[in-house]
Amino acid sequence: MVITPHVIAGVAAAAITEFHFARAENNNERPLFLKSNRFKIILISCLLGFSSHFLLDAIPHYEYDIYASVPYDFSGIVIDSIVACTSLFIILHGLLRETARGLDIPSNLRGAWAKEKLRYVPFLISLTAAGFAAILPDIILTLGKPYFGVPMRVFDKFHHFWHTSIRISDGYAFMIEACITLGMAWFLLKTIPKIKIEIDSKQIAQELADISSR
Numbered sequence: 188m189v190i191t192p193h194v195i196a197g198v199a200a201a202a203i204t205e206f207h208f209a210r211a212e213n214n215n216e217r218p219l220f221l222k223s224n225r226f227k228i229i230l231i232s233c234l235l236g237f238s239s240h241f242l243l244d245a246i247p248h249y250e251y252d253i254y255a256s257v258p259y260d261f262s263g264i265v266i267d268s269i270v271a272c273t274s275l276f277i278i279l280h281g282l283l284r285e286t287a288r289g290l291d292i293p294s295n296l297r298g299a300w301a302k303e304k305l306r307y308v309p310f311l312i313s314l315t316a317a318g319f320a321a322i323l324p325d326i327i328l329t330l331g332k333p334y335f336g337v338p339m340r341v342f343d344k345f346h347h348f349w350h351t352s353i354r355i356s357d358g359y360a361f362m363i364e365a366c367i368t369l370g371m372a373w374f375l376l377k378t379i380p381k382i383k384i385e386i387d388s389k390q391i392a393q394e395l396a397d398i399s400s401r
């Protein structure tokens with residue numbers, strides 16, 4: 188598939204992970220029998236994002252020829268990357284605006300209030316990392332082409348194993364990729380406000396705990 192559906196799928200995988208962990212933490216549960224912490228959440232999000240690549244590649248689709256000697260579809264790749272970034276910007280604009288307000292505060296004046304404004308930063312990092320992890324298999328195969336040793340050949344075989352061999356017309360392929368992208372973008376628009384509530388209630392609980400310990 189092209190870049191946009193892969194990135195949005197990776198971000199959706201991270202959003203599911205974040206929601207699961209944030210809700211469990213707020214309910215004092217141990218998600219997946221792990222004591223949740225940032226590193227684990229980012230790692231799980233990235234692993235899910237990376238895996239989502241192979242699932243999407245199994246669906247008949249249009250894609251750039253990553254095995255071509257020159258990336259001939261360069262303009263397509265640039266436009267696709269702009270579409271991916273713009274979609275993410277629209278989906279995450281509320282959280283980004285709040286974060287920008289926190290970053291606007293001069294560092295010597297950053298107190299609890301700025302910390303509160305920056306509370307979505309770890310969440311945004313895990314979403315971005317998982318979005319990147321979702322396109323990583325194709326990046327590895329493109330950049331790794333000159334170094335085609337055993338590990339690269341094994342990875343290439345693995346990618347090929349999942350990849351569909353069904354060829355369909357560009358029109359149908361575009362429709363399939365657009366539907367998948369819009370479906371996942373809709374899912375993210377629905378899920379992110381729920382995650383925001385969980386992050387906000389965690390923040391409030393933390394602030395109340397800080398006040399009562401004073």
Ligand SMILES: [Zn+2]
Pocket residue numbers: 188240244324325346
């Ligand atoms: Zn691929």
